[in-house]
Amino acid sequence: MRNSAVIQVDGLTKEYPETVAVDRISFSVSRGEVVGFLGPNGAGKTTTLKMLTCFMPATAGSATVAGFDIATQSLQVRRSIGYLPEHNAVYDEMRVAEYLRFRAALKKVPWRKRRAQVAEAIQMCGLNAVADRVIGQLSKGYRQRVGLADTVVSKPPVVILDEPTSGMDPSQIVEVRELIRHLGRENTVLLSTHHLPEVEHICDRVVIIDQGRIVLDATMDEIHRSPEGKERSLEEVFLEVTDTPSSFWYPETSKSKPKDRAAEVDAKPDEKPDKKPDKDKAEEVRS
């Protein structure tokens, strides 16, 4: 184990009575790295992140976050992470600044520093205009930013984000991308997402998980250059390593070449999640 590994996962497994959600995965994230954690719906991304944030226990295997064991040092782990859950849930009746003060207090930010850190998080996430608004009245994009501000308010060394850009419009996505890049300068970021362009822009490394197993763990350079020396995009690699047959999404083009398929995906990027009803359901049941 390298000394600089901030997140170290060893054979982490989550079994449910009927299925194995996460199957003996191992990877590590070094200090200051921004790692993209990718995979189709129901691959086990959220389950893995929930285990890393001590929300649910692992069936087998171990992991350390910021040097603390997730099974035995849960409080210390939770002190050193900022976590944005998949369905960003915030208290609707509170005001933005008030909510962040509450969260900062829960995260044991010293009383004297609370005001300054809340102000900084508000500034960082562009919430100045709505700091005194009730969260329940905000748009989805702003709510997501409140969640992001919550993850950074305690200045944690490790930031874990589960689909931070879901429900945001393109300009907001660009802003969040900038924010994550900014975070990556000082913190370690583990980022789960469907949005591949985002990963290409901000991640140093990519871990792809499919059906509970890690199918790829490579740096962006390694991905862009195939072993034969050919240029390829993250999208092509993603479709290649994940097991889902293309006919599942686009039955009419199932016999076309991979090149054409990639073009099709470019044309209708939004349809990917919608066309996999069964896997969506499986994920809902799990979470």
Place this chain on the structure above:
Amino acid sequence: MSTSIQTLGSLTSWLNTPKGFLVTMVGLAAVLVLLGVFTSTMTIAWRELKRHFRSLPSYLVLAMFLLYQGVVFFMLIHLLNTPNAEPSPPMRWFFGGVIWFYPLFVFIVSILTCQLLATEQRERTIEPLMTAPVNEYEVVLGKFIGTMGFFMFMWAWTLAYIVILKYAGGGQQINPGPIMASYVGTMLISGLGVALGLFFSSVTKNIILALAATTISLFLAFIAKLLLVFDVVKTQGDKPGKFMGIVSSEWVVKILEHTMIIDFMDDFSQGIVDSRNVIYLVSGTALCLFAAVRVLQLRKWR
């Protein structure tokens, strides 16, 4: 040695005076507020108290409560003012006639508590909450204290009746002891109810289910009391207590009679703080809170 016992004795007697009691309560509140700066429990409690003041059901409960208590107080004074009424302290009847307040109490408790943990689980706000560095017991205790805070706010308005009695009561002497005991008893019984509601709210993410479970279980106690009353009426107090023949076993009847929380207010309103009652209520509250903590921890074993 003897001086220390004397000091202790004078201290307890000072604590028993209204002034001492008030100073103690204010001191306790100050300690809690100070703790609020440092502990997660008080952070959560404070947030929960603020939530009550921003939710419509809480205001409806408050309005219902004040209207009801106002009518009861008015009628009490009216009755005690009739020429052939025996002279008697009104507040004793105000708190002692709790059986007519109990059905309202059931609804107030279940409406105020059903959301506490059920909403967190339904809206998934439990996820950011439990991934912050807090324990399950801090969450449960915080929500309990916050809701009790709202209860105290609600009951604090009834202090106005004492003021009214003092200044418009025609110079009638007010004995502070029984009144203080009544408020202590009210808070202890409310505590048990809130803890029970909190437990039911922790087991489900469905608010209506939590509401129904709390209402039904608290209402069973009322029905048992009614059966007991009917029994006494039917037998003219001669051979009371078989719950209209529903319960046949002698010792079950005994247990039911001793655990009737409705009857506890009779003692409290006369200024009797019976340690058996207090221990029963406090341990019942602790048991329910402990169960709620365990239910929250259950998530970790799935």
